[in-house]
Amino acid sequence: MSSNRESWSKxxxxxxxxxxxxxxxxxxxxxxxxxxLAWEAKANGVLIGTVLVVLIGIQCVRIVVELAGGxxxxxxxRVLKPRDALPxxxxxxxLTVVFIAALPWLGLTLDLLLAMAAGLYLMGARxxxxxxxxxxxxxxxxxxxxxxxxxxxxxxxxxxxLISILF
Amino acid sequence: xxxxxLLGQFATQFGLWWVIWPAILxxxxxxxxxxxxxxxxxxxxxxxxxxxxxxxxxxxxxALYCANHLAGGIPAxxxxxxxxxxxxxxxxDGYPMTQKGQAQQALVLCFTASVFGGxxxxxxxxxxxxxxxxxxxxxxxxxxxVIMLFGLTLIAVIAARDLLKGLIAGxxxxxxxxxxxxxxxxxxxxxxxxxxxxxxxxxxxALIGLFAISExxxxxxxKLIVDSKGxxxxxxxxWTDTLDGLRMSLERWWHIVWTGFVGLFIGIVPGAGASIASxxxxxxxxxxxxxxxxxGTGIPEGVIxxxxxxxxxTSGTLVPTLALGVPGGSTAAVMMIVLQYHGMVMGxxxxxxxxxxxxxxxxxxxxxxxxxxxxxxxxxxxxxxIVLIETTYLVPIIIxxxxxxxxxERQYVFDMGLALVFGVIGYIAHKTNYHxxxxxxxxxxxxxxxxxxxRSLRISxxxxxxxxxxxxxxxxxxxxxxxxxxxxxRGWRQRKAQAEAFNEEW
Numbered sequence: 001m002s003s004n005r006e007s008w009s010k011x012x013x014x015x016x017x018x019x020x021x022x023x024x025x026x027x028x029x030x031x032x033x034x035x036x037l038a039w040e041a042k043a044n045g046v047l048i049g050t051v052l053v054v055l056i057g058i059q060c061v062r063i064v065v066e067l068a069g070g071x072x073x074x075x076x077x078r079v080l081k082p083r084d085a086l087p088x089x090x091x092x093x094x095l096t097v098v099f100i101a102a103l104p105w106l107g108l109t110l111d112l113l114l115a116m117a118a119g120l121y122l123m124g125a126r127x128x129x130x131x132x133x134x135x136x137x138x139x140x141x142x143x144x145x146x147x148x149x150x151x152x153x154x155x156x157x158x159x160x161x162l163i164s165i166l167f
Numbered sequence: 168x169x170x171x172x173l174l175g176q177f178a179t180q181f182g183l184w185w186v187i188w189p190a191i192l193x194x195x196x197x198x199x200x201x202x203x204x205x206x207x208x209x210x211x212x213x214x215x216x217x218x219x220x221x222x223x224x225x226x227x228x229x230a231l232y233c234a235n236h237l238a239g240g241i242p243a244x245x246x247x248x249x250x251x252x253x254x255x256x257x258x259x260d261g262y263p264m265t266q267k268g269q270a271q272q273a274l275v276l277c278f279t280a281s282v283f284g285g286x287x288x289x290x291x292x293x294x295x296x297x298x299x300x301x302x303x304x305x306x307x308x309x310x311x312x313v314i315m316l317f318g319l320t321l322i323a324v325i326a327a328r329d330l331l332k333g334l335i336a337g338x339x340x341x342x343x344x345x346x347x348x349x350x351x352x353x354x355x356x357x358x359x360x361x362x363x364x365x366x367x368x369x370x371x372x373a374l375i376g377l378f379a380i381s382e383x384x385x386x387x388x389x390k391l392i393v394d395s396k397g398x399x400x401x402x403x404x405x406w407t408d409t410l411d412g413l414r415m416s417l418e419r420w421w422h423i424v425w426t427g428f429v430g431l432f433i434g435i436v437p438g439a440g441a442s443i444a445s446x447x448x449x450x451x452x453x454x455x456x457x458x459x460x461x462x463g464t465g466i467p468e469g470v471i472x473x474x475x476x477x478x479x480x481t482s483g484t485l486v487p488t489l490a491l492g493v494p495g496g497s498t499a500a501v502m503m504i505v506l507q508y509h510g511m512v513m514g515x516x517x518x519x520x521x522x523x524x525x526x527x528x529x530x531x532x533x534x535x536x537x538x539x540x541x542x543x544x545x546x547x548x549x550x551x552x553i554v555l556i557e558t559t560y561l562v563p564i565i566i567x568x569x570x571x572x573x574x575x576e577r578q579y580v581f582d583m584g585l586a587l588v589f590g591v592i593g594y595i596a597h598k599t600n601y602h603x604x605x606x607x608x609x610x611x612x613x614x615x616x617x618x619x620x621x622r623s624l625r626i627s628x629x630x631x632x633x634x635x636x637x638x639x640x641x642x643x644x645x646x647x648x649x650x651x652x653x654x655x656x657r658g659w660r661q662r663k664a665q666a667e668a669f670n671e672e673w
Contacts, residue, residue, distance in 0.1 A: 016332075019601045022592065023339040030342060030357045037356065040625065041349035044617040045356060048345065052338040059331055079598050085388045092384065092566055093591065099567060100583045112567060119563030123387070134560055142571055145200070150211060153578040154571070 012075030013063050020056040027052050091122045107157015108146060113139045173293075176527055180534040183226040187538050190227045194234025195543065198250045199242055200572055205235040206497040213505070221509040225528060228502050230535040236441060236478050237281040237539060244273045244470070245553050246392065246565060248379040252370050253441025253477040255607055256321075256449040258378060260462065260469025266393055267465050268400030270551035275412025276470045278543050283416075284427030284475030285482070286536040291431065292482040293529045296518075299435060299486050305639055306436045308622040312634055313643040314433065315616040318443050320651060321450040322605045329600055336601040340609020341616075343368055350618050351625065363581040370442075371576040373610045376589020377596075377603045379569040384594040386558045386565075393554045401554050409547050415467045422468055423475045426452060430476030434483020440496055441480045442611045448476030454650040459657075482532055489517055489525050566590075 066072035216224040239250030244261035264273035322337030347367030452472035492513035494500035573586035627633035
């Protein structure tokens, strides 16, 4: 019982290593990428990267001390909790990846229509009227802003082509 | 310049209300959306601005530009999504005010600070134009290195609660800011093979990812972005809250004035912009405050400082454009193209050959700010209701719309993916207390700092002593040292006073 209580009170610090880990990996890659360049091109990066590596080292030592003292563990609860929000969060990230990947084929308006509807459903919206009106409203605004008004280079799809034929 | 001439200019500009109102509304819409810059909008509207008389074109461009600077603070306050880099610092206290149920007051503070900060600095520019135009000549790369350091020290200020994590975030951002070709030989650095990164990490996808997407991913956990107390306050929002915001602004009128001048002076330097000005103003505001520990918890000064400075930049940017023919920023460059198309020759002679245009620009700006106050202030009450929309609807709208907006600046689908990557990094940073603002400061100021530092070192052939070679730079170094030492000295005095009071009690 007491060991359970101890494990509950431990601070999960595994997630605290993600940003330093990313930063360290990027710093190492950065040093490799500038190895052959002139001093003007690498002076600033070397200075920043070196300080960053030192800071990450201190942070790692701090975490190791916490772990050794039994005050912390390498859990990822800070990033993963609350668990009930995790499927929605991962779902939204995945949906965004699919949305970006499908954009060149579906065009902005159709892609946004489908992604918005899926996003609203994923987030728990169930009233068909709410989903339909929100989706249509957002897609129409995006069409008006990006295509009708700004005439940007955003990929066009079947809906844009149909509208250009009609009007 | 006589009073008669000036009054005539004001009368002319007020007569152009029919072009100023639509420009303000368009500027607000463009400003609210991250990824839409005033310069891109003006470029797209070039056929219109080139076709109308020069004074009409100027009134339109100026009103759109000023409204854009004001509107960036609206989403920064309501949903922690800065509409532009200049509004990023507004999120630090604006969003906590919203979470406390004070969205309406925060919006009013943003509007009044923007309008009066912009108005006062515009009038000051009108009065002091010949002298202000000289400032840009004295602030060279050496002085700019120190000004950049003023902004960068904000990383340490933000990191006050966990210095190590804040510094890691800040230096990570600075290193990300070094991505792209170098400033001397144009050799690519750490671009991971992506051509899209040769110009460096674009600001808009970084801004959208670190703030909008990361915040939306956090929002999923709650039904509303405000707690139940904040919800009650938002539901009961009355005109009295607008008046309360006005009262808060009036009580801090001096804060609006001096932070506006920080923006004006930084805006005068070509290349420096609203992002730097707002971060420096926030940092200075906190440094000189009697209650610096409250910054970041949702206090009025934390909204006023960046917003006033952000709008002080608007008139500052146009000073070198008109007086020297050197555009102070990209929007000023577009305005210069329009003016040159209409036959104006930029530079000191403009003030004698076409005074109605040279001074008219600033009169137009002052009039635009006056119009803006009456347009935007009544909207605060209705805008603040956005906090009542459930996250079920808000999250997909924020993520998908801002991802599309990431496309806007450079028109690359790559930037949409980049925004998502920054969003995931921002989410992890948010949950593990590595401050996202510290990362963003690094991304924004890092390239500029490197540019000025390398330029200085090239001039001196690598001798670091060049950084201490001018009286202005040395004065700025002194002020920087003072602003860093001051909080420690103040903390020491407070502890000493508390210890003395404790001893007296016993």
